[in-house]
Amino acid sequence: xxxxxxxxxxxxxxxxxxxxxxxxxxxxxxxxxxxxxxxxxxxxxxxxxxxxxxxxxxxxxxxxxxxxxxxxxxxxxxxxxxxxxxxxxxxxxxxxxxxxxxxxxxxxxxxxxxxxxxxxxxxxxxxxxxxxxxxxxxxxxxxxxxxxxxxxxxxxxxxxxxxxxxxxxxxxxxxxxxxxxxxxxxxxxxxxxxxxxxxxxxxxxxxxxxxxxxxxxxxxx
DNA sequence: CAGAAGATCATCT
DNA sequence: GATGATCTTCTGT
Numbered sequence: 001x002x003x004x005x006x007x008x009x010x011x012x013x014x015x016x017x018x019x020x021x022x023x024x025x026x027x028x029x030x031x032x033x034x035x036x037x038x039x040x041x042x043x044x045x046x047x048x049x050x051x052x053x054x055x056x057x058x059x060x061x062x063x064x065x066x067x068x069x070x071x072x073x074x075x076x077x078x079x080x081x082x083x084x085x086x087x088x089x090x091x092x093x094x095x096x097x098x099x100x101x102x103x104x105x106x107x108x109x110x111x112x113x114x115x116x117x118x119x120x121x122x123x124x125x126x127x128x129x130x131x132x133x134x135x136x137x138x139x140x141x142x143x144x145x146x147x148x149x150x151x152x153x154x155x156x157x158x159x160x161x162x163x164x165x166x167x168x169x170x171x172x173x174x175x176x177x178x179x180x181x182x183x184x185x186x187x188x189x190x191x192x193x194x195x196x197x198x199x200x201x202x203x204x205x206x207x208x209x210x211x212x213x214x215x216x217x218x219x220x221x
Numbered sequence: 222c223a224g225a226a227g228a229t230c231a232t233c234t
Numbered sequence: 235g236a237t238g239a240t241c242t243t244c245t246g247t
Contacts, residue, residue, distance in 0.1 A: 053239070055239070061239065062239085063239080066233095069232075069233070070232080070233095071231075071232060071233085085231080085232090085239090086229095086230070086231060086232090087230095087231090087238060087239065087240060088228075088229070088230080088237095088238060088240050088241080089228070089229030089230035089231075089238090090228065090229055090230080090240080090241080091240050091241070093239060093240085095239085106239095108239055110239085127242095128242095136240070136241070137239070137240075138240045138241060139240085139241075142241095148231095
């Protein structure tokens with residue numbers, strides 16, 4: 001048994017400090033790309049974050065735009081925690097709370113690339129092609145076992161951890177570009193590219209037949 | 222490949 | 235009572 005009582009051998013990732021999240025939301029959204037998200041919900045999974053979207057301040061698309069409500073309250077509370085809510089009656093959305101306390105901000109995790117826990121993801125995403133396991137906010141929540149019970153959960157464990165350790169090993173210049181045209185054409189989207197290709201095929205762009213790659217899996221193998 | 226529709230419910234007006 | 239930070243299935247070409 002290791003001397004550390006916080007991180008067992010099952011969650012080897014060292015969490016990012018709260019100060020990482022207590023910054024402008026757009027910066028956090030950008031800096032989250034490539035980080036490792038580890039989730040333990042009756043089984044552990046890890047994945048690299050490859051697509052994010054920032055919601056903050058009075059942006060009308062943000063839940064916090066019209067003040068705190070029972071649902072959006074976490075956006076006004078402690079940075080470095082999860083904000084999880086249900087959409088369309090069936091999909092859990094995973095967000096990370098940003099900005100100092102009192103100012104509403106959160107980053108929606110829109111896409112991840114599996115690192116470990118493939119068997120569990122395959123079970124939870126039964127029927128879907130592997131390339132569609134985690135390319136979309138509803139899909140990744142399903143695959144990783146994210147539920148509303150994770151609302152306000154710390155991103156420093158024990159159930160959730162976001163870490164810089166094991167971050168995506170970049171082998172090429174990283175292009176981070178805003179994605180437009182989904183809802184409001186705002187610079188809120190961040191996607192992660194390697195060698196000119198996104199790391200997961202975005203759910204809405206499946207039909208464009210973009211190549212799927214998962215360099216993280218190769219690198220970690 | 223592209224478009225339409227249905228699923229299903231917490232939240233807010 | 236309408237809506238939504240979505241996804242899947244089904245239709246037609």
